[in-house]
Amino acid sequence: MDKNKYGRYILAVSSLEPRKNLNNLIKGFKQANLSGTKLVIVGAGSKVFNNPGLKELLQEDPDIIFTGYVPDAELAGIYHNALMFVYPSLFEGFGIPPLEAMQCGCPTVVSETSSLPEVCADASLYVNPLDSTTIAAAIKLLSENEERRKELILKGFARAKDFSWQRSAENLAGIINILL
Template sequence: MIYVNGRFLTQNITGVQRFAEEISLELIKIRSDVIFLVPDLNAVKKKELLNVIKIEEVCGLSGHLWEQITLPLYLYKNKRPLLINLCNTAPVSYPNQIVTHHDITYLKFPKSFPFSFRLLYRLIAPLILKNSKHIITVSDFSKKEIVTNYRCPLDKISVIPNAYSDIFKPYITKTDLQKKENYLLAVSSTNFHKNFHGLIDAFLSADIDMDLKIIGGSADVFKKLELDQSHPRIHFMGRVDDDQLVALYQNANAFVFPSFYEGFGIPPLEAQACGCPVISSNSASMPEVLGDSVLYFNPQSKSEIVKALELIADNHELRNKLVTYGFKNIKRFSWVKSANKLNNIIQNFNG
């Protein structure tokens, strides 16, 4: 049997959990010996998954304590099977495991995280990476960052990229295409490195007649970042379900991704899959993920963001070209391909 650390099933969806869920759903199509271990069946967020995947409850403690104590004890009692960890954390004391480390944002942008979070990751990340059999990350950019900062051997790390779900798709009929609304869309968590503060500052200075809709986190969280919420053209949408998210992508005039630092960045691919043109930061992994399919800007430069916003707002022909380029770009990524890569790694270490 292959066991998967299923703690992610009890967490709210961000990019990390999206990776874990989507690749898991494809992995179980490839092999029938996968069991997901969770601390509490009642805590699983998507109840429909209980009927789709094999889930076993391992009771005792919760959160990080479950992951560091209860989970490895259970595995040691069951002949030390291979454990797959698809999010950033894993049991420190369990060597027969494959771990996933999406990026090292906690080192590069400590301002984005509470002190307790930074301390935890600084303590356990090097131990997890050192003690594991193999490491997965989501881009060549992240692989280089991990190798440089943790001195991991290159051959110990494999790149398995993110992709986008099939629910993200464009409108089909000509009537639907006329539903585009007059707004720009941004989707992400509210950490400092996501650069919502820079986007809002540039948006308020740009000469455009559009609204800005921001998805991710609550208005209260944005208040803590001291973002301007008073402008009538800026709308904080909070968390939305997948159907709402698809509709927002489909109806937007353009999608904006202003992040300083990303190990991968799934939202731009989701936008492109929905037929939404993308303008993006040129930092970190974004050129690797998006290639020549977007209009880039320097996220540290307010004037460049303003220029990109004004250009995408005024140039209908450019938006149409970016939609076409986006459809071409997303063909490079597939959860099926990524799950097959994971399965190959599992076979190498489960002999």
């Protein structure tokens, strides 16, 4: 992935369904008002979808880029080169994209709701997904505070290791041994 393809950017990897809360992400991005920074949204779907109010938010904004589907081989580079990953989902059963971001060395901002605090632990900044000003504040904080970004990157690497296939296999083997 060409590191300069998007310049300086904030990343969201998400389907375009309303529960993913792209409306408040875009509002928060615009409120943060970061000069020279783009919002890149990776996910299958079309710009014209059933998400009330989103079309008005976009209005052909050159700082908001919808990539559509991106192959996994390219996605790791997109995560790695992003300034941060933002995931203000209203509901998640687990939430794999934040872990993918952490594994790629990208600091994360996620919803304080659903399963995300349990999944991300102390390796993320948390926002109220219903309040775009908290999303904007977190975006601004990570864009201006390199020390905090580095801290979250290190914590993210450690947290992502907790969810490796190796660790899952070891845990399952331990449970099987107890049952036998």
